[in-house]
Amino acid sequence: MSGHVRVLALLGRLRSGSHNRQLAEAAVEPALEGVGVTLNEALAEVSLSDADIDTDEQRPARPMSEAWARILAMTATAADYRWFGERFPDLAEAYCFTLVHNLPPSHLLGRLGGRTESSRTGTAATVDAAFDLLGRSDNARQFIAMTTVGDWTLLIEPNGCLGVGEEKALPASAGTRWISHFVDINGRDSFLWAEDTAKRLMFEPGLPDHRWGTTPDELLDAMHHSGFQFWDETSDTAEFLATEAAFALAEHLTGVRVTPELLRDTTFVCGSTEIG
Structure with a gap:
């Protein structure tokens, strides 16, 4: 069976101009044949710092367990x-x-x-x-x-x-x-x-x-x-x-x-x- 590898990139820094995001986005296009790279922003729903949308008003946040559930769902396999x-x-x-x-x-x-x-x-x-x-x-x-x-x-x-x-x-x-x-x-x-x-x-x-x-x-x-x-x-x-x-x-x-x-x-x- 030919290989099909999927890489899940979790963005720890959510700001659009962050170096982490730029590196992750740069990895998407030149990925090797048979390798797919997916950027996941489920952590954005947890109360982390995001300079693009942070204001004096507190952002609503989901519990960490819910964010991890969404992340794990993307990694589930038949195994x-x-x-x-x-x-x-x-x-x-x-x-x-x-x-x-x-x-x-x-x-x-x-x-x-x-x-x-x-x-x-x-x-x-x-x-x-x-x-x-x-x-x-x-x-x-x-x-x-x-x-x-x-x-x-x-x-x-x-x-x-x-x-x-x-x-x-x-x-x-x-x-x-x-x-x-x-x-x-x-x-x-x-x-x-x-x-x-x-x-x-x-x-x-x-x-x-x-x-x-x-x-x-x-x-x-x-x-x-x-x-x-x-x-x-x-x-x-x-x-x-x-x-x-x-x-x-x-x-x-x-x-x-x-x-x-x-x-x-x-x-x-x-x-x-x-x-x-």
Whole structure:
């Protein structure tokens, strides 16, 4: 696989004329082939000195933890999610993970036309509940588990796919951002980025060369960095990490890092909705 290296430059001095900024900007254009340099100004949201905008009035600042979360999201790769299939094999076999911005679980469930189910702790319990509900409803209802992570609601469907289904996902994304990825037991997969009912990007993680939506190429650099295998980068020895890369790209878009502890220890708000 041909190399694709991404360099993230964090600007410690934010003033436009600072030597640090000039050096970082000078490194962008002459970067070697296969090397991308990205300037990141997430630290500008922390209360650091910036002579261009500092005034007598105190600037609002975000906590350092939020700024670092945004920075880490830009560096996430498939390697950060190798644990998923190893530690959660039953869920990894067939799942849909969806992140929805600024929409609490109860409102999200309402948009999906769902009804409330008993809460469950840990994804192992949600997998059992999902298959139990499928059996009791004659495969007519999908069990979903939700929790809030910062400004986002994480929705998990064991053995489900409504998060990437345009019929429900696009209308439900009205006024918000919707990031979803799915894989089923037959190896079919999909990634959806929607905003305010518009499909910005959709593709199959296993076939990232084929993309569609209103902005199909906007995330190409991030897709390379996340670890998707494009046709000109494949080889017989390359490791296939499409699922893991999908998690990394979702983190890039949302700043939300899914962790083993989150999946194991969270008590999820649960519901169900009709399939189809």
